[in-house]
Amino acid sequence: MTVAEAIVRCLEKEGVKVVFGYPGGAILPVYDALYHTSEIKHVLVRHEQGAVHAADGYARVTGKVGVCMATSGPGATNLVTGIANAYMDSIPIVLFTGQVPTSQIGTDSFQEVDITGITLPITKHNYLVKNPNEVPSIVKNAFHIASTGRPGPVLIDLPKDVTTATIDFKYPTTVKLRGYKPTYRGHPYKIREVAEIIRKSRKPVIYAGGGILSANAADELLQLAETISAPVTNTFMGLASFPGNHPLFLGMLGLHGTRYANLAVTECDLLIALGARFDDRVVLKLGTFAPNATVIHIDIDPAEIGKIINTHVPLVGDVKLVLKALIPLLERVDRSEWLERIKELKGQYPLTYRDEGGLKPQFIIEELCRLTEGRAIVVTDVGQHQMWVAQYYHFNEPRSLVSSGGLGTMGFGLPAAVGASMAEIGKQVILVTGDGSIQMTMQELGTLMEQRLPLKIFIMNNYSLGMVRQLQEFYHEGRYMATTFRFHPDFALLAKAYGIPGYTIQTHEDVGRLLPEILSAPGPAIANCLIPQEENVLPMVLAGKGIHEAID
Amino acid sequence: MNVAAIASVMNYWVEEAFWGMKHTLSVLVENKPGVLVRVAGLFSRRGFNIDSLTVGRTENPDVSRMTIVVEGDDKFIEQVTKQLHKLIDVIKISDISTEEYVDRDLVLIKVAAEPSQRVEIMQMTGVFRARVVDLGRKTITLECTGNEGKINAFEESLRPYGIKELVRTGKVAMLRGSKLSGEGEATGRKRGEE
Numbered sequence: 001m002t003v004a005e006a007i008v009r010c011l012e013k014e015g016v017k018v019v020f021g022y023p024g025g026a027i028l029p030v031y032d033a034l035y036h037t038s039e040i041k042h043v044l045v046r047h048e049q050g051a052v053h054a055a056d057g058y059a060r061v062t063g064k065v066g067v068c069m070a071t072s073g074p075g076a077t078n079l080v081t082g083i084a085n086a087y088m089d090s091i092p093i094v095l096f097t098g099q100v101p102t103s104q105i106g107t108d109s110f111q112e113v114d115i116t117g118i119t120l121p122i123t124k125h126n127y128l129v130k131n132p133n134e135v136p137s138i139v140k141n142a143f144h145i146a147s148t149g150r151p152g153p154v155l156i157d158l159p160k161d162v163t164t165a166t167i168d169f170k171y172p173t174t175v176k177l178r179g180y181k182p183t184y185r186g187h188p189y190k191i192r193e194v195a196e197i198i199r200k201s202r203k204p205v206i207y208a209g210g211g212i213l214s215a216n217a218a219d220e221l222l223q224l225a226e227t228i229s230a231p232v233t234n235t236f237m238g239l240a241s242f243p244g245n246h247p248l249f250l251g252m253l254g255l256h257g258t259r260y261a262n263l264a265v266t267e268c269d270l271l272i273a274l275g276a277r278f279d280d281r282v283v284l285k286l287g288t289f290a291p292n293a294t295v296i297h298i299d300i301d302p303a304e305i306g307k308i309i310n311t312h313v314p315l316v317g318d319v320k321l322v323l324k325a326l327i328p329l330l331e332r333v334d335r336s337e338w339l340e341r342i343k344e345l346k347g348q349y350p351l352t353y354r355d356e357g358g359l360k361p362q363f364i365i366e367e368l369c370r371l372t373e374g375r376a377i378v379v380t381d382v383g384q385h386q387m388w389v390a391q392y393y394h395f396n397e398p399r400s401l402v403s404s405g406g407l408g409t410m411g412f413g414l415p416a417a418v419g420a421s422m423a424e425i426g427k428q429v430i431l432v433t434g435d436g437s438i439q440m441t442m443q444e445l446g447t448l449m450e451q452r453l454p455l456k457i458f459i460m461n462n463y464s465l466g467m468v469r470q471l472q473e474f475y476h477e478g479r480y481m482a483t484t485f486r487f488h489p490d491f492a493l494l495a496k497a498y499g500i501p502g503y504t505i506q507t508h509e510d511v512g513r514l515l516p517e518i519l520s521a522p523g524p525a526i527a528n529c530l531i532p533q534e535e536n537v538l539p540m541v542l543a544g545k546g547i548h549e550a551i552d
Numbered sequence: 553m554n555v556a557a558i559a560s561v562m563n564y565w566v567e568e569a570f571w572g573m574k575h576t577l578s579v580l581v582e583n584k585p586g587v588l589v590r591v592a593g594l595f596s597r598r599g600f601n602i603d604s605l606t607v608g609r610t611e612n613p614d615v616s617r618m619t620i621v622v623e624g625d626d627k628f629i630e631q632v633t634k635q636l637h638k639l640i641d642v643i644k645i646s647d648i649s650t651e652e653y654v655d656r657d658l659v660l661i662k663v664a665a666e667p668s669q670r671v672e673i674m675q676m677t678g679v680f681r682a683r684v685v686d687l688g689r690k691t692i693t694l695e696c697t698g699n700e701g702k703i704n705a706f707e708e709s710l711r712p713y714g715i716k717e718l719v720r721t722g723k724v725a726m727l728r729g730s731k732l733s734g735e736g737e738a739t740g741r742k743r744g745e746e
């Protein structure tokens with residue numbers, strides 16, 4: 001069979017159900033092979049960036065590898081932002097790009113671009129296939145590399161003469177990669193040491209990141225926290241890995257974290273970092289982050305350990321397996337004094353907003369949370385609205401927040417929501433976006449309708465690039481350069497053009513009246529929520545300050 | 553680009569005072585196109601300075617060995633090593649500077665040499681066990697092999713005559729005794745993993 005047919009067979013063997021993509025000359029042989037399969041659905045997006053984000057959103061909610069396809073040249077370069085996004089958030093994706101025939105590589109031929117070169121720093125690994133016979137093992141390896149260890153995107157570039165070549169197809173059952181052997185089981189000695197340190201701690205805090213979700217370790221996290229009576233704070237990426245309404249939950253920490261999470265970290269004598277990487281938006285100022293704490297760092301990626309902060313006990317391994325081994329060694333210790341202190345901090349510095357001056361975005365998020373019982377899949381874009389979701393939506397189930405953390409990619413939201421909706425896992429999918437972000441990838445409304453997805457879109461419309469406007473307010477004496485919009489389309493009317501019911505929400509009464517209607521309607525909806533321009537995301541740690549010094 | 557085909561690349565020196573101790577990393581990599589770019593790219597991307605990097609094939613045609621000299625404190629070297637490990641095509645890394653090893657560098661130097669100075673230069677050549685590989689009307693080209701210190705000294709002693717051109721291969725290195733730095737390469741675990 002042809003290599004193109006072999007690729008489709010490989011995808012079937014990997015259990016791929018959906019592929020997001022956009023065709024073109026160089027990738028045509030693969031599309032022709034897709035024509036003949038009934039097991040794989042191809043979702044035609046409206047821009048290749050949308051294809052990666054959709055594969056990314058699909059991967060985040062399912063835990064499976066997202067798959068994406070594009071043609072050579074501009075098709076491939078349009079993927080770049082999405083690949084970087086997946087790389088920064090460690091999301092497993094396999095991407096196939098068409099390439100000019102091998103004989104033309106290096107000659108600046110039509111729609112030729114060195115996509116493996118371009119994506120070298122933003123892929124976990126990539127391949128430019130030269131030998132048709134290697135394709136099955138390359139695809140096998142790509143899926144393995146993308147989904148194991150610390151996950152990430154893997155790209156396979158396919159010259160047209162390779163995809164049209166014929167080979168004897170045999171899908172390998174094992175992978176042979178002598179340079180790739182992630183460590184899954186934590187060192188037993190180190191695990192005992194960790195248990196001992198935890199036993200001695202009087203004021204522990206668990207700091208849990210996205211690694212908990214990649215490792216599907218939410219149950220173990222809950223068990224750990226309850227066993228040792230330790231409060232849990234999440235990084236932005238870690239949100240939804242711990243129940244949002246649990247008494248031990250501190251919410252998010254860092255730049256826009258809760259005051260009590262930041263203060264608990266400041267006061268703790270032991271910081272247990274699980275699948276987190278001490279990002280600068282969390283640590284802010286090195287010397288003042290967890291200044292009194294012994295630091296235990298458990299992560300699958302050895303390079304994250306000791307990269308930013310000095311770690312007392314490094315433990316490389318899969319966080320689920322490590323916790324499974326650790327929990328039986330732990331004993332219940334009375335930490336009521338510490339928990340009292342946490343309660344006091346929560347009482348003293350609650351997460352609130354002033355309910356005055358128009359329609360409050362925080363209120364909308366709270367209502368969304370209440371009406372969906374914290375069980376919807378919430379996709380966001382990037383900006384203030386993203387932070388309000390992180391603060392006010394209390395996630396109750398793992399993998400229910402889909403958002404761009406590491407790269408902060410505006411325009412991620414809508415296509416990612418399309419991907420999340422395609423996962424069909426029987427949950428309501430909500431997109432909370434901004435008037436800036438939505439206009440970056442708005443064309444995917446076409447994909448949404450074509451696929452008949454019942455996505456509910458809430459645009460937090462402040463007629464501005466709110467998050468940047470806020471920075472200008474704080475750091476540039478309110479000189480609002482290029483952050484306010486003087487024109488917007490009527491988003492409700494725009495919805496209509498796509499055949500999507502459109503709503504405009506202006507008051508708290510509108511919220512009370514329309515939200516239940518929108519959420520319970522069978523199809524998609526777009527709600528244009530007109531919120532005040534001046535609304536800021538608080539608390540906030542100002543530049544140069546430590547996390548204990550937030551303003552609210 | 554076939555890695556094994558390249559005898560050596562890159563050889564630039566960094567401000568000595570700024571850095572800590574020099575480390576010599578012996579890195580086994582897949583002999584595949586693009587591997588050199590992956591390694592070099594990683595260094596520049598992460599802001600790691602390469603002192604010298606050489607690459608060539610090994611006793612196994614599928615595997616190449618890179619000898620990378622970097623300067624920095626232990627924490628820095630740990631990051632370099634860990635980041636290198638993340639490259640799928642990197643098979644094994646050993647910091648051989650923590651053990652006894654032999655290392656060699658080769659230099660070609662073209663020195664200005666009026667006929668009257670030739671004898672003096674030839675004598676110098678003898679002291680360093682260097683060889684004359686070419687003679688021009690006004691220049692003489694010398695070859696010298698040795699460890700870094702020796703090559704540096706050779707270079708210094710020729711400087712007064714006027715060095716017209718100089719090229720160094722960069723360091724290659726190997727552990728002393730019967731110990732192998734490529735030991736268990738096919739099945740081996742990467743260092744730094746637990």
Ligand SMILES: Cc1ncc(C[n+]2csc(CCOP(=O)(O)OP(=O)(O)O)c2C)c(N)n1
Binds near residue numbers: 382433437465468
């Ligand atoms: C692609 C991209 N360009 C620029 C930015 C910088 N940026 C971060 S937040 C933001 C404003 C987002 O505006 P909007 O989507 O309206 O959300 P809001 O902050 O108003 O809630 C901008 C421009 C970015 N994150 N991504």
